[in-house]
Amino acid sequence: MADVEFSMDVYSAPPQLEGEVMVTKDDYCMEPTIELILTKEPRDIECERSTDKGILFCDLKPYLQIGKNFSIVNREDWSYETYKYRSDISEKYNDMYVYGIGMEDNPEVEEYVRKLKFDSHLKKRMVIVLSDRPKKEAVAEKNSSTYGKGPFFLVYTAEGWNHDADEWIGIYTDRKETREAYNRAVAYYEEEAKRSSYRSRQRVVIMEFILEEDRFREVDREELN
Template identity: 40%
Template sequence: MAIQFKEMRPYLARNVRISLCLEETYEYFNYLLKSDIPNKYGELYVYGVGTADVEFSRDVFVEYDETKELNHSFTLYPAIEIFLSKHPRDIQRSKGEYLLFKDLKPYLQIGMNFLIENTKDHSSTYFLSRNDISDDYDDLYVYGISMDIDYNILYSKISYSDHFVNSITNNDLIIVLSNHPRGDIKNETKIIFIK
C-alpha cells in the first residue's frame, strides 16, 4: 500500500517551509507554508521525506546587511523536502485507516538527524539515522511531522555568502508519535496494496 500526498499533508506542520520534488522530472516547488501548497499534488505518491536547504525568495522578516549583500533575489532556507511520484513504491504497509510510524519509516531519508517525540509523556529521543530508530515506535500513530530550526541563525543579520559558509544543514526532522490516532484526521485516501 502506498502513501499519497493528500494522506500525509494533514500531518505536516503549518509553520515550516516545504519543498516538493517531482521524482520523474526533478522539478522543485517550494512553499513557505503548508497552506500555500495547491491540491494538484494530492494524488501523487510519496517517494521520500527528508530535509534540505532550498532556494526561497528573500524573506521579508530577515534583516540583510546591504553593505555585504550581493545582488541576489533568493536565499537558502531549511525545508522539509518531499519527493513525489506518479507511481507508488513497492512498500508493504499495515492495513488501517491511520498512518502508523512503521508505514512512514521506509520513506524517511536514511542519513539524517531525527527527533522522535511521544505525545503521551512528551519524551523525545534523538537518532543519527533512520536505521538507528528502534522498532518500538513502529505501532505508534503519526501525530505530526516538522523540523527543528535554529531561528537565531535564520532571523539574524546574514549575508548571502554566509549562507554558503555557514549552511543551515542537518536540521532534525521531527516525527511526533502518539498511542492514539488524531481525532481530526481520518484517512479518506483509497488504500492501494502493491503485490
C-alpha cells in the first residue's frame, strides 16, 4: 500500500521544493492503493526462486514494504493473522504459495483514524492470501470437482466489462447452447431497437473462461460453429 514506508533502496529522497506549495485540506493523505515499484535492474536482495511451480511467500517477503499492517490469510480455511510490520510476520508462512494480494479496511485502526470523513490508506491493511498449493493447481482442483474442466461461456450485453448496465443472459458449458443463446439475444435486441427509435442496437458478447489460466477472453460467434 502507498504509505511510503519502503526502505531507501527503493525510494530516493525527493529534491527540496522551492517556494510556497499550496494544497487542499485533504491532500496530505494519499488515497488507498497498492503501489508497485518497478525497475529494469534487480535489487540487491539475496533471494532465489524456491520453486518453478509458483511464488512462495519467502520469495515475496523481501519485496514487501516494511509496514504497516498486514493480514496473512490461509486460503484453505480462510483463517488469518495480522502483523504490524513485515519483520513480525511468522516464518511458518515461508513455504506457502502466494495466491493473491489485495487490500481491505483495517478494523484495528486507531479511533481518530476511523473517524476520518474521507477514505485513506491509513484505514487499510495489505492482505496476502497464501495456499499450500500453487494457484493454478488449487483453482483446477476446486473447479474440476464441481464443474469439470469446461469449457465455460458467459453471454451478456456489453456496456462494459462487469458494468452496472450489463444484462447477464447465461452461463453455458456447451458450444451449441452458447451459440443459440447468443443468436436469440442478438435477435431480441435488434427487435428492441426497431421498436424504440431512440435505442441503438445492443452489443452482445461471449466470454470464455480459461480454467488453466484463470482468465477470460472474448469469443467470436464463428468460433462456436
